[in-house]
Amino acid sequence: MKIRSCEFMISAVSRNQYPTNEIPEIALAGRSNVGKSSLINMLLNRKKLARTSSTPGKTQTINFYMINNEFHFVDLPGYGYAKVSKKSKEEWGKIIETYLTTRERLVEVIQLIDIRHKPTVQDVQMYNWIRHFGFKGIVVATKLDKIKRSQRQKQIRLIRKTLEMNKEDILIPVSSINREGKERLWEVIGNTFIQ
Ligand code: GDP
Numbered sequence: 001m002k003i004r005s006c007e008f009m010i011s012a013v014s015r016n017q018y019p020t021n022e023i024p025e026i027a028l029a030g031r032s033n034v035g036k037s038s039l040i041n042m043l044l045n046r047k048k049l050a051r052t053s054s055t056p057g058k059t060q061t062i063n064f065y066m067i068n069n070e071f072h073f074v075d076l077p078g079y080g081y082a083k084v085s086k087k088s089k090e091e092w093g094k095i096i097e098t099y100l101t102t103r104e105r106l107v108e109v110i111q112l113i114d115i116r117h118k119p120t121v122q123d124v125q126m127y128n129w130i131r132h133f134g135f136k137g138i139v140v141a142t143k144l145d146k147i148k149r150s151q152r153q154k155q156i157r158l159i160r161k162t163l164e165m166n167k168e169d170i171l172i173p174v175s176s177i178n179r180e181g182k183e184r185l186w187e188v189i190g191n192t193f194i195q
Helices: 036-043 086-102 121-132 149-162 182-194
Strands: 006-012 025-030 062-067 071-075 106-114 138-142 170-173
Touching: 025 036, 025 086, 025 121, 036 071, 036 138, 036 182, 086 106, 086 121, 106 121, 106 182, 138 149, 138 182, 149 170, 170 182
Parallel strands: 025 071, 025 106, 106 138, 138 170
Antiparallel strands: 006 062, 062 071
C-alpha cells in the first residue's frame, strides 16, 4: 500500500463525534501496551502520528485516522490494564460495543496479541466479540523481534489454539521495530476492501 496521505481526524468520546463520511474503516483492538500505536505509526511510515502510551489504559477514546482519503484506521481503546476501576471497564465495554454494532462502514477488525504471551481471557473475549459481530478478524501478533526465531512457531500455535482459530483464519506476526510482516499485513488489509 502506498501511503500518499494520512492524518489524525478526531479522538471521539461519544458516538456523535464519529466521522460522518461514508469512508470504509478498519479498526484495531488490543490490550494496553500491546503495540497498537507503534503498529499504526509503522504502517503509515510516521513516527508519532499515533501516540505511544506511557500511561497504558488511560485513554477511553476512539481515535480516527484518514488514509489516502480512501479509508480510516480506527484505534479502539486498549483493555486489560489492571489498575482501572470496574466502572471504567464497563465504560470501555459500552464504547466498543456501540462502535462495533453501529458502524455500518466498518469492514474489518484487527486484533493485536503480544507474540510473547498466551492470549488473556480478555483477548479471547475480544476475538469472540469480533466474530460474533460478523467480522472475520485479522490477528496481528506484535513484537516479533522480541522472541527468538526458534520460538516463533510455538508462540503462533499457542495464540491460534487459545483463540480457537481455524486454519483459514489469518494471523500475521509483525515487528514495528524492524518492520517484518508489514507488507503481508498491508496486503491482507487491501484485500478486505475488495471482498
Ligand atoms: P499501545 O498501548 O498498544 O498503543 O502500545 P505502544 O505502541 O505504546 O507500545 C507499548 C510499548 O511496546 C512501547 O514501549 C513500544 O516501544 C513497545 N513496542 C511496540 N511495538 C513493538 C515491537 O514491535 N517491538 C518491540 N521490541 N517493542 C515494541
